[in-house]
Amino acid sequence: xxxxxxxxxxxxxxxxxxxxxxxxxxxxxIHEDTQIHPGMVxxxxxxxxxxxxSEGHIVAExxxxxxxxxxxxVYTVNPLDDPLKLQPLNDISRAVRIVRKxxxxxxxxxxxxxxxxxSAGGHLTASLCVHSGDIEDQDPVYQELSNRPDAAILSYxxxxxxxxxxxxxxxxxxxxxxxxxxxxxxxxxxxxxKDTPPCFIWQTLxxxxxxxxxxxxxxxxxxxxxxPFAYHVFSDGVHGLSxxxxxxxxxxxxxxxxxxxxxxxxxxxxxGDTKYxxxxxxxxxxxxxxxxxxxxxxxxxxxxxxEKTLEEVGIWPKMAQVWLKKQWRELAGEK
Numbered sequence: 001x002x003x004x005x006x007x008x009x010x011x012x013x014x015x016x017x018x019x020x021x022x023x024x025x026x027x028x029x030i031h032e033d034t035q036i037h038p039g040m041v042x043x044x045x046x047x048x049x050x051x052x053x054s055e056g057h058i059v060a061e062x063x064x065x066x067x068x069x070x071x072x073x074v075y076t077v078n079p080l081d082d083p084l085k086l087q088p089l090n091d092i093s094r095a096v097r098i099v100r101k102x103x104x105x106x107x108x109x110x111x112x113x114x115x116x117x118x119s120a121g122g123h124l125t126a127s128l129c130v131h132s133g134d135i136e137d138q139d140p141v142y143q144e145l146s147n148r149p150d151a152a153i154l155s156y157x158x159x160x161x162x163x164x165x166x167x168x169x170x171x172x173x174x175x176x177x178x179x180x181x182x183x184x185x186x187x188x189x190x191x192x193x194k195d196t197p198p199c200f201i202w203q204t205l206x207x208x209x210x211x212x213x214x215x216x217x218x219x220x221x222x223x224x225x226x227x228p229f230a231y232h233v234f235s236d237g238v239h240g241l242s243x244x245x246x247x248x249x250x251x252x253x254x255x256x257x258x259x260x261x262x263x264x265x266x267x268x269x270x271x272g273d274t275k276y277x278x279x280x281x282x283x284x285x286x287x288x289x290x291x292x293x294x295x296x297x298x299x300x301x302x303x304x305x306x307e308k309t310l311e312e313v314g315i316w317p318k319m320a321q322v323w324l325k326k327q328w329r330e331l332a333g334e335k
Contacts, residue, residue, distance in 0.1 A: 122157025
């Protein structure tokens with residue numbers, strides 16, 4: 001099922017200073033038939049410090065089984081304090097344009113392309129939803145194509161740079177000394193307009209990492225702007241639930257391709273190409289789970305408590321799929 005690796009940028013187009021050879025890419029999950037499918041770009045989270053494996057392959061499999069031709073976006077992140085600024089937003093913009101450009105070849109309906117982001121990936125996804133008109137592509141071929149998604153799923157998203165901000169995501173994105181204009185631009189609830197695409201938003205009330213007010217602020221902004229949306233708050237659950245399945249809880253995430261930037265960075269550190277000591281390279285590999293050692297994230301007691309929340313929260317993918325079908329019917333003028 002895992003198919004083509006699609007590089008987002010030509011090497012001469014991509015200039016993030018701490019990439020050390022990494023270039024953002026997508027991995028495709030394409031049905032081998034001639035039926036026209038809706039498309040979906042999955043955007044994992046990771047506080048803009050990494051691209052979480054837990055929200056990549058297994059989520060792509062879920063939406064592939066639901067009839068989507070799917071792409072997981074491995075975008076630029078900031079593991080070692082080189083602020084990203086607009087690079088991730090440029091990454092996702094180019095990714096959506098690539099999917100539209102190749103829609104006929106890949107049997108995708110170019111008018112039914114959704115984006116699905118988690119946590120900081122939800123912030124990146126929502127950023128595209130509200131700022132798509134601002135992003136010009138340096139390649140005229142792609143500039144002619146729309147980068148606006150037709151619908152979005154925002155899963156426990158980082159939204160605001162204000163009172164309820166997830167500060168580490170904002171620091172990774174903009175730096176410690178970000179200006180007021182930058183923070184305002186990335187406080188996404190302030191930029192929702194009638195042109196923002198329909199959004200399915202969900203979170204848990206007990207999220208201790210990204211306050212639930214983030215998703216509430218965006219839902220409220222959608223309501224005020226007249227944007228179609230659904231907003232679901234589940235009563236219990238930790239941050240980062242992904243599909244909220246036993247497979248997720250057992251940390252069986254499948255392919256680790258979302259960690260490729262860490263490989264390049266760790267290699268550069270160990271070669272002495274950075275200001276960091278070689279030991280930092282080993283530390284990076286371990287942090288990314290690329291040292292060959294499977295790590296438990298929770299104690300048995302914590303895992304038992306989390307397991308009790310899965311039945312409730314685990315219904316979100318089906319809810320999102322039903323909601324998306326409704327959006328596609330409405331886009332086609334059907335009732």
